[in-house]
Amino acid sequence: MTFAWLPRAGRSLLVLIVIAALTCQLAIVLPGDPALVLLGQESTEAQRAALRHTLGLDQNAVERFVTFVGGVFTGDWGTSFTSGRPVLTEILSRVPATAELVILSQIVALAVTIPLALHSARNVGGRLDRLVSTGTFLLLAVPSFVVGILVIQLFAVQLGWLPASGYTPFTENPLDNLARMVMPVLTLGIAEGAVYLRALRGAAIESLRAPYAYASIVRGASDRQLLWWRILRPSSSTLLALVGISLAVSLGGTLLVESLFAIPGLGRLTVSALGARDLPVIQGVVLFAAMIVVLFGIITDIVISRIDPRSNRGIV
Amino acid sequence: MALSELITPVRSAAPRARIPRVGVIVASCWLVVLAVAALAAVLGLTIDPLANDYATISQSPSLAHPFGTDNLGRDVFSRSLHGASASAVVALVTVVVGGGIGILLGVWAGLRRGIADAITGFLTDVTIALPSLIIVATIVTLAGPSLPTISLTIAAFAIPVFARLSRSATLSIATENHVIVARTLGASGWRVLTREVLPGVLPVMMPFVLTTLATAIVAEGALSFLGFGLRPPEPSWGGLIAEGRTQLALAPWVTGFPALLLCLTILSINVLGEHYREAKR
């Protein structure tokens, strides 16, 4: 078990600390007096003073940082302006929906991408391959929210197969939950699938052309064996890296998809918090999202170092 | 492999069907036509995009209103073009400011190594770890959604990737003979930069410049779709698409045309980018 990833983990921790530092200063971005902006003209000075205290605006930057980080560790992430509930509770309650969305869409994206890419590698220039590469190219030009609208139009409005929006927790009614998840997952999955497909198709084709393919063919490898042995195993680390980044980018994507489909996840929480200028929630979400991205980065690094020994020597 | 090293643009070195020459011409024409039309709109040559006209609500496309009108009687064509100009501004600022700063930072880090390199790398890591859409939305919402704010915030997120790319390019160029010779002969840092390094780095960055243009346009679109971009009634592509959603059944053109413009523009930029990449090979 190599610990090559440890220095990277340390670096990531440092990154998180910097992000926390920046996040707790977010109130500064507000033009003028933050308290006035947030509470409006009708507020009293007493209310504004109270708000300033909550936001730590009566402290200097360093003190604010310390209080903030201290709070983060003790689980006190502040209280939401709009709901009055603790920020951490709000965030955690939204995680299941978002997690389901992201995980399912990654599965769908990979399940479609990998076979298509392998097929393309074996039949470069063939009909399906050309269709796939043209299709991918066109699809990459369509932003996810447009895809979402089209998906809704097609499945909900025209065909009437699926309900247009809404969400039921899996624990309540699994079938309904999945039915409502089809379109959001499709939307997010298509967007990501297109990116994966372009990368994986390229990698797969390159692998088949690589010198070691010759050696394997002479040793009797069939196309399928070749693809697995020579392509999937070495390029799995590239794919994983992509998945790692994509998971992070997905978080942004969830903002759009969750809004479109009225899914009560982190994305939707962010959108409503921003709309209401609910600063504690905003800060909480930013920090939380960053933590997830960093965590996934570390996990990806670990997995890659197990699978692809080249990375441990810094060769990759 | 640090987090920061994961961010390299996906190069499809695979043989794809070459972009037919026709495609490149069409793509370029589209972008030129769009730019001219947007300029015309901004100069006031089209119907006022903010003018409500209750006499002509939700009309389908016609000669007077090529893209139809929305539920307040506003001309969708003009609104779309104004939206185009907003997207164009964001895209250009992102590339010029973000790219400019990013490239300079990257080249500096690549030449100087040491502390400069470490700092740049670290800053890149920090920025990559930030969920960009969320942060941009946050800053824009808190600071007030104006075109400059939106452009500069998105530009800020373009800086690290430009820096990383130009750093790699610089590193490989710095080992080339002409650079080593120049440095040995005592050429000043500035001279080495402008005459030996930049001419090598800039062409390599071209495809990414195009990609960034497209990304910036999508980002602005997403932002305004969610309502965090330019405040209505200011037209922006994302905003128009969002507004039109409620009218989809009766007046699909309100969403349809802006969406079409958006997709065609991104497609054209991608076509050009791909063509450039192929031409270099």
Added chain:
Amino acid sequence: MSETPILEVRDLTVTVVKHRAERTVVEGVTFSLARGGSLGIVGESGAGKSMLIRAILGVHPPGVSMRVAGSVRLDGHDMLALRGRERRRVLAESVGMIHQDPLRSLNPTIRVGEQLTEVLAFARIATRRERSRRAVELMGSVGFRSAESESRRYPHELSGGQRQRIGIGAAALTEPALLIGDEPTTALDVTVQKKVLDLMDATRARTGSSMLLVTHDLGVAAERCDQLLVMRAGAVVEAGRTAEVLAHPAHQYTRSLLDSIPRLDGPRLRRLRTAADGALS
């Protein structure tokens, strides 16, 4: 003992088609290799040696398609008529190939022990444990002292010579009737070259295989092979028993190849004669 040659190539012509342009890279090559014998195929880069091998095996190079005319009989099989599974079986059982660059012919993410027995895995001949055992056994026979632990290493952890020895071991695993060395020593130091060639000879002696040795080094071919085939620009310019060819080269080209081998006992200040000295005819 069978008298039929292990390999009979008649009038082999290979045309390469790349991006609509055609080029004949091998022209009318005819030769045969007796069982247990060894043939050295010599020529400079681009003479068509590697393409000849690819045509015999039926593995076209990446990105180009190959048109092959003529006849190839390997161990009784008509190679040009074979399809997929048949061909794979013949290749796996009867042919063992040692490649020029051992690093690039090994998968960097798989331990060497596993790769040694790749051929068994493809043919689904042995279980994983059985394959492991044979891998260790083989590594021992090619000179690895602590074979057990070495077999668990990855390619990049071994030296060039070690990797090539593994290549030889892998090639000999099925005791193939034909061993093909495609420039097996080109990427190695001279001292390692001799060891590798000795190992190949020893392996051949053990398995009774015939050998095709493709190389640009006439000296190596002359030393190790009992027959020689000299190629130039896709055609055979000289063929015959080694001793004959060396003593009485029929072709000007062969003569200049011979002359270009520096000799310790030759006149000291003689200029090397090269093809440019009018030997091209």
